[in-house]
Amino acid sequence: MESGTNAFLEVLRMAFGDLAPGWVLVLGSTLLAVGGALTLIAVNALFATWLERKVSGHIQCRFGPMYVGGWHGWAQSLADGIKLITKEDLVPRGGDRTLFMFAPALLLAAIFGAMVAFPITPQIYFANVDLGVYFILGLSALTTIGVVMAGWASNSKWSLYGAMREAAQVVAYEVPLGISLLVPVMVAGTFNLLDASAEQSGWYGMHWFIFRNPFMIPALVLFFVASLAETKRAPFDLPEAESELVAGFMTEYSGIRWSFFFMEEYAAMLLMSAVAAVFFLGGFESPLTHFANALWGDKLFVTADGVTSLSLAGLPYHLAAGLTLILKALFGVFMMMWLRWTLPRIRIDQVMTMGYKYLTPLSLLCVLGAGIWEAIRS
């Protein structure tokens, strides 16, 4: 893996290398990456809301949206987006105006920052962060501050309840979330998402971490449960518990600011699932990517004598890799939706008990077991 290859920069350099100075290219590539990450969040929110409606609809003997746009209501989310943008942006009387307006922005900024570490293919990414996993976990935990801010600034008791629940829940589940990730990190020997994924090639693209260590499967389960709590998804949707707290911290929000909470939720779901896919389920690796690599090679950008050039032969591999990761991540998202429309909600004390008394010790045990296993094996 050539770290430091920035696909956006390389493309710009190839196109405008003779015309513009270096710093313009760097700035341009950064803007492209930022735009790309934002687009990813927005497109993901559009797609995931549609998917959620379809999944919930089919689980509940309904069809979900069917009319807008023609085919299975594909444009429903777009129509909703237009509706949300044109809605009145209300700030409740007695609320803290500044904080109220700022909270969704902070929330979105945090998840947007985390999204930057999301790899698209092995050579196309927004940023190759060496501490990728902890960058993602750290920034997505920052969204909690946005939620607490929103709950406090709303001047509503329901919002306050939601915010306090979110704070308590995230503090409790951040620990098992991070610790359970240590298991694959130990096997991989890296925090970098691209390196971890590359580690898992072999066995015709099936040499996934989950098959390498018996403690990997419980670690994946722990990670999945903790990520449900982290992303406020059912059965841990207490911060927005519809039947208890009306809509929790979002109660007073409307219009586009409200939609920011949604974008954040779906982006967090995608990110968490992508992290699980990279660190447990092989990342970019699958038989598809393996054969694409074997047939056409894996380099989209080839560096020879200090000159980088585009090599279209690597395109099938990169398409396969991108598709593999996004499908694995979407499978995780689908699992979260499936659970949400099946399970009842847990009570707050049970959430705490589960986090502190079961998930944390169990994840520690997993780390211990996996460490011993790795030590014996090597």
Add this chain to the structure above:
Amino acid sequence: MDERSTATEQLEARVREAQVAGGGEQEFMLDVRTQDMEVNFGPQHPATHGVMRVLMRTDGELCTGAQPHLGYLHRCAEKIGENVEWLQYLPYTDRYDYLAAMNNNLGYSMAVEAVLGIEIPRRAEMLRVICAELNRIGSHLIAFGTYGLDIGAFTPFFYAFREREWMQALFEKICGARLTYSYIRIGGVFNDAPPGWLEEVALFCDTFEQKWPEYYDLLIENQIFIKRTANVGIIPHDMALDFGLTGPMLRASGIDFDLRRDLPYSLYGEIWKDGAFRIPVGKGEKGHLGDCWDRTWVRMVEMMESIKIVRWCLAHIEEGPVLGDLPKTLRVPPGEAYVGIENPRGELGHYVVSGGDKVALRVRVRGPSFTNLAVLEDLLPGSLVGDAIAIIGSTDIVVGETDR
């Protein structure tokens, strides 16, 4: 002010007592002392099932006091009963417990019939029982579905409504209305069943019997659901009697009392003697006797018992008239009668007094939701906010009837 602070002290003492006595994760509750906060649950709140308001005092996630406030849906039903003719009052009975309108019709009609002292044709009685039991299923389906919503499971609600939709379609075929039926009339029923209706009811019974275990497994046996409802909102034997609870709430506390068997009306005595149905009584299977899980379980099992009653009726129904011979303008001889029937929510009593006129002197309704609701004030203090929702949901009140 002074009076209020004494009441507050008493309440706090009671809460502490409940904390010491109750089971569950107690250490969580007593960690931090914070200032109490008063929260209005309702009138517009998804978990109050209508326009009820519960004023709740909370200490963090702990509920330290609760006071249900009623009257948002008061429509003077009983007073109207003294101002309209006997038959004209019937549509008003539909509107207090709008989820069990057939049962309300039945209760009122039977009370008036008791004053009149008339016999009802047998086919009419059969149709009455079929409709009342189908409506009980529909009502319990709502209870089951919305209770799932309260606990946070959204999907059972849709399954419940799918079956209820069929039930409503059946009622639409027999009387033209889907919610406020006015089908059961003084002296019989409004109309005979259309051709093929009874067969469709049988088909509904078959389908429902297949679907019911799925719902039971999906929600009632769900581990999270059990965790949320077992040992929550326990109503002990004595407390249930003291508050005059009736219906599933009473039976969930282990008291085997059902008006259909113990004060048999209509055909229920005959059906019971035939051994066609059982009365489910709470056993405290998953937690403590009389908890929220027991109440939901009793409702679930009752649905299947209702199916059995409907099947018995379908097997024994004969041709015949469906409406007794009554004048257009009914004049009821002087007298009074109280008739209590087993509504899906408990005992629905109608007390009617006639002065021999076209209009009643007095129509008094004893509603089960109203009586069952009283228990909230004692049940909620000492529970968590999430539990409070579970408890309010498990009382299965219909606000239209508490306020009338």
